[in-house]
Amino acid sequence: MVDALVKLPFCRRDPVSGFLHTSYPVHVSKLVTGSRQTVSSLKADLDIGFIRVLTAAAATVQMKELILRLDELPGTYQLSKTDKDHCFYHGHVRGHPESWVALSTCSGFRGLISVNSNGTYYLQPISGVDPLHHSLLNTEELPIRGGNCGHSHHTAQSNHISNLLRPFHLRVSLTLTLYQQFYRALNIRVPLIGLEVWTDRDQCIVTEEPNATLWSFLQWRRKLKSRKKHDNAQLLTGVIFKGTTIGMAPLEGMCSLENSGGINVDHSELSIGAAATMAHEIGHNFGMSHDHEGCCVEATAEQGGCVMAAATGHPFPRVFSRCSKRDLDSYFQKGGGMCLYNMPNMKDLVGGKKCGNGFVEDGEECDCGEPEECTNDCCNANNCTLKEEAQCAHGVCCEGCKLKQAGTMCRGQAGACDLPEYCTGASPYCPTNVYLLDGSSCQYGAAYCYNGMCLTHEQQCLQLWGYGARPAHDACFEDVNAAGNAFGNCGKDEHGNYIKCEKSDAKCGKIQCHSAAKKPKGTNAVSIDTTIKTDGIEVKCRGTYVYSTQDGQGDLPDPGLVMTGTKCGEGKVCRDRRCQNASFTELETCIARCHGHGVCNSNGNCYCNRGWAPPFCEKPGLGGSVDSGPIQYDSQVGLVVGLLFAFLVVLPGVLLIFYCCRIKTSCFHKWLLQREKNKSNKYHLFV
Structure with missing residues (x-):
């Protein structure tokens, strides 16, 4: 799970003439059918080649409250929407399991419809025409670059700016909806927890020099972190960088205080351009390098190629290559992205609470998405409640709709600087991810832990x-x-x-x-x-x-x-390209509380060695911390403990009893012999 905080300096777009007029014209008219009111119905006379691609069999794009029906010629495009508060949707094309749809219905209909690798289309209102007119373009026809953007610092234009804020917010929200769809294929959800538009002045240096802009933005983000908790921040700007650069981000920067962010140019007239760039730059934060030759087999150049290609494809890319997936796995395996295992504060989600968005919010027992996409056997998708007799529906500590036993490991150790977590038995979710406190020694003293990684x-x-x-x-x-x-x-x-x-x-x-x-x-x-x-x-x-x-x-x-955080001397780490003294005061204070029987986690609490109990590792116990859940030995450890108990306690006890019995038997035999002897003597005296 990624919390994305997007910061956007206000930019004003120059119109691009011509390109929209070459698109397929679609007329929208009001239609009422029986008791059901259809907000709009689209009718179009489209090119026969386009129809053949899209409707070999009539396909239906279906979401909870939005239906787009694509029929044979003459073709009727029917869109209905009943929810006025929520206007961003993910969906699929019925009958095409590999398809996906991301649409906004806020001011007309705009978004991406991907039927298959050979058929992807962009729907949007036609600019400068009746707002009920829409265009549907094949992505190969999308323009690569729109007009230039410029920053406005004149307060005299404040009324004009305020009038533009709503469509600007809608454009940005659609951009985020699109790149979120890209990451769903990697099983990564990207909830937006903050959106800020700079309408007065830039809060950091934003120039044509991308390096200077990036480092200035990352420094500004450090200050933001203290007032707004988030995992990653992205800047979307209208300033055109020198050369061919349209974005920049540090490699493996995700979750780092210094490097978790990137900068992106809003370089296309259509939102998918910025979405593809943002997905690319966040990919660098996730440890994904540029694809080299032979990596991208998932999409041809004509289909847009892959997201992590060094150069932007045309049409824009939408898929990640096998090399990118390998880079992502490697990054996680060595301890990268530690903050992503923790759920964001659902109250901060931009767009408001909604059953069906895939996030369990206040008043919900579960949320498996829209009814059409829900595959969870434990959750009622219609009202986000648990089904009868179900204890849970989500989380790694939930199995078969029941909570796992307390002490079951739910998150193993990832790298030398990570710590394992265990189910509590009371929650379906694994406890918050913790790792060794920054400054902890790793690699046999050759390095320090930094953000859960040993660099x-x-x-x-x-x-x-x-x-x-x-x-x-x-x-x-x-x-x-x-x-x-x-x-x-x-x-x-x-x-x-x-x-x-x-x-x-x-x-x-x-x-x-x-x-x-x-x-x-x-x-x-x-x-x-x-x-x-x-x-x-x-x-x-x-x-x-x-x-x-x-x-x-x-x-x-x-x-x-x-890389930032690498040890460059005793008590020193690399930061801002300098070898600086690293203050480990918090670590030293914490270690002193652990009585020599544990280490310190990222929350500043003791993680006790086995045999010692939290919170301060001074009493006998099973180990772990107050943050990690109760430790339960696995079956192998339990077997070893059982055998040791048998050999050290049970066996000596049995031997002692046996020894006592032998002694008792021997004494009894002696007593019998003595008794017989006494009888013999007695009889002898009376003879």
């Missing part, structure tokens, strides 16, 4: 060069990064100029490695080899440079720079 120079060399790579000698970092050029630097300044690294910051600049590989991984990556002398010995330093193709987006900050 090392060695790990980054392996990521860039592959198996066998390792960090170069410190002298390589110091010599190469002192140059302040494209091949050795500590990042760029606000003007886009390379910054020379001071000696103390050298290990936070361009990563320098040793590797036997011919070239670094990645299609556009080349090796920058430098030979230096240290202590009279020649040392080969291997850096990387990623160049942009002519049509590439250039949307990644240099992937060859050392």
Whole structure:
């Protein structure tokens, strides 16, 4: 689950003439049929080739309160809508299981209808004409770039701006609806928990220089984090960046205080353009690199290609490649995206509460989406209540509509800096995800935990060069990064100029490695080899440079720079391209409370070793923390404990009893013998 907070500087769009007039004209008229009122009915005389693609069999796009029927010629397009408060819908084309639909009905009908890989269409009102007229375009006909945007800082235009805010909000909401649909295929939901439009002035630097804009926005986001809890923030702007860049985002930045965000240009007249760009930049935050040759087999270039292609396709991409999915899995496996396991505050959802949106909100017992898409056997989709005898409907601690036993592991350890969680027996949801507190030692003391990840120079060399790579000698970092050029630097300044690294910051600049590989991984990556002398010995330093193709987006900050949070000295980490002192006061205070029998989690609480009980690990117990749920040993551990109990307690007891019995039997035999002897003596005396 991703909480997305989108910040949008206000921009004013210049109209694009011509392109809408070449679309298929669709007339809308009022229609009342019996007791059912149809808000609008679309009738069109469409091109026969288009109809053949779409209606080999009459298809129906059906959602809860929106029906779009596509019939044979002459063709009747009927749209009905009864809910005036909610106007953003996801759906599918009946009879086409691989299809999907994302539409807005707020001011006319606009959105995307994807029937299959060869048939995707964009529906929208025709600009400058009767608002009841719509156009339906094949995505291959969509324009790549619309008019330029400019920022307005004149208060005299405030009335004009206020009049434009509603359609602007609707446009942005449709953009989000579309890119949310892209991520559904990855089993990732992207709820919007905040939307801000800057109508007076920009709250951060927004210029034609993408690097400066990105880092300024990320610095502004740090301040925002303290007043508005969120996982990721995206800037959508009308400013056109230099070159071909239409977006930029840090790789693997998701959940990071410093890097969880990106910038995006609203570069198309249609919302799907910005949606594709935003999906791409968030993909970088998720650890997805650009697709290299052979990655995208899910869609041809004519179909738009894949979302993580270095260059924007035409028509716009809508699917993720197998390489992107592999990158995402790898990112999660090494502990990335820790914040995504926690549910957002449902009261913050933009758009208001609604049964059928897939999120369990106040007053709901469950929510499995619209009735047409709900496949949950435990939930009534019509009213978001649990079915009879069901205890739960969602969550990893719910199975067969019943709560799992307390102590069942629900989230395993992901990486060296993560901690496991267990079901409580009272909730269907796994407890909030926690991990080792920032500053905790990892990799045998060679690194510190940062946002749940153990970041090392060695790990980054392996990521860039592959198996066998390792960090170069410190002298390589110091010599190469002192140059302040494209091949050795500590990042760029606000003007886009390379910054020379001071000696103390050298290990936070361009990563320098040793590797036997011919070239670094990645299609556009080349090796920058430098030979230096240290202590009279020649040392080969291997850096990387990623160049942009002519049509590439250039949307990644240099992937060859050392990652934020990497240890660069004792008690120091890389931050803002400098090796800075890391304050571990919270960690030291917490560790002191754990009595030497545990570690500290990201909430500042003790996570006790097995054998010690939370909250302070001073009394015997099963281990864990107040945040992680009760630990229950698995069957193997239980077997071992049972055997140990048998050998250490039961067996000695049995032996003791046996020994006592033997002694007792021996004594009894002696008593009998003595008794017989006494009898014998007695008889002898009386003879």
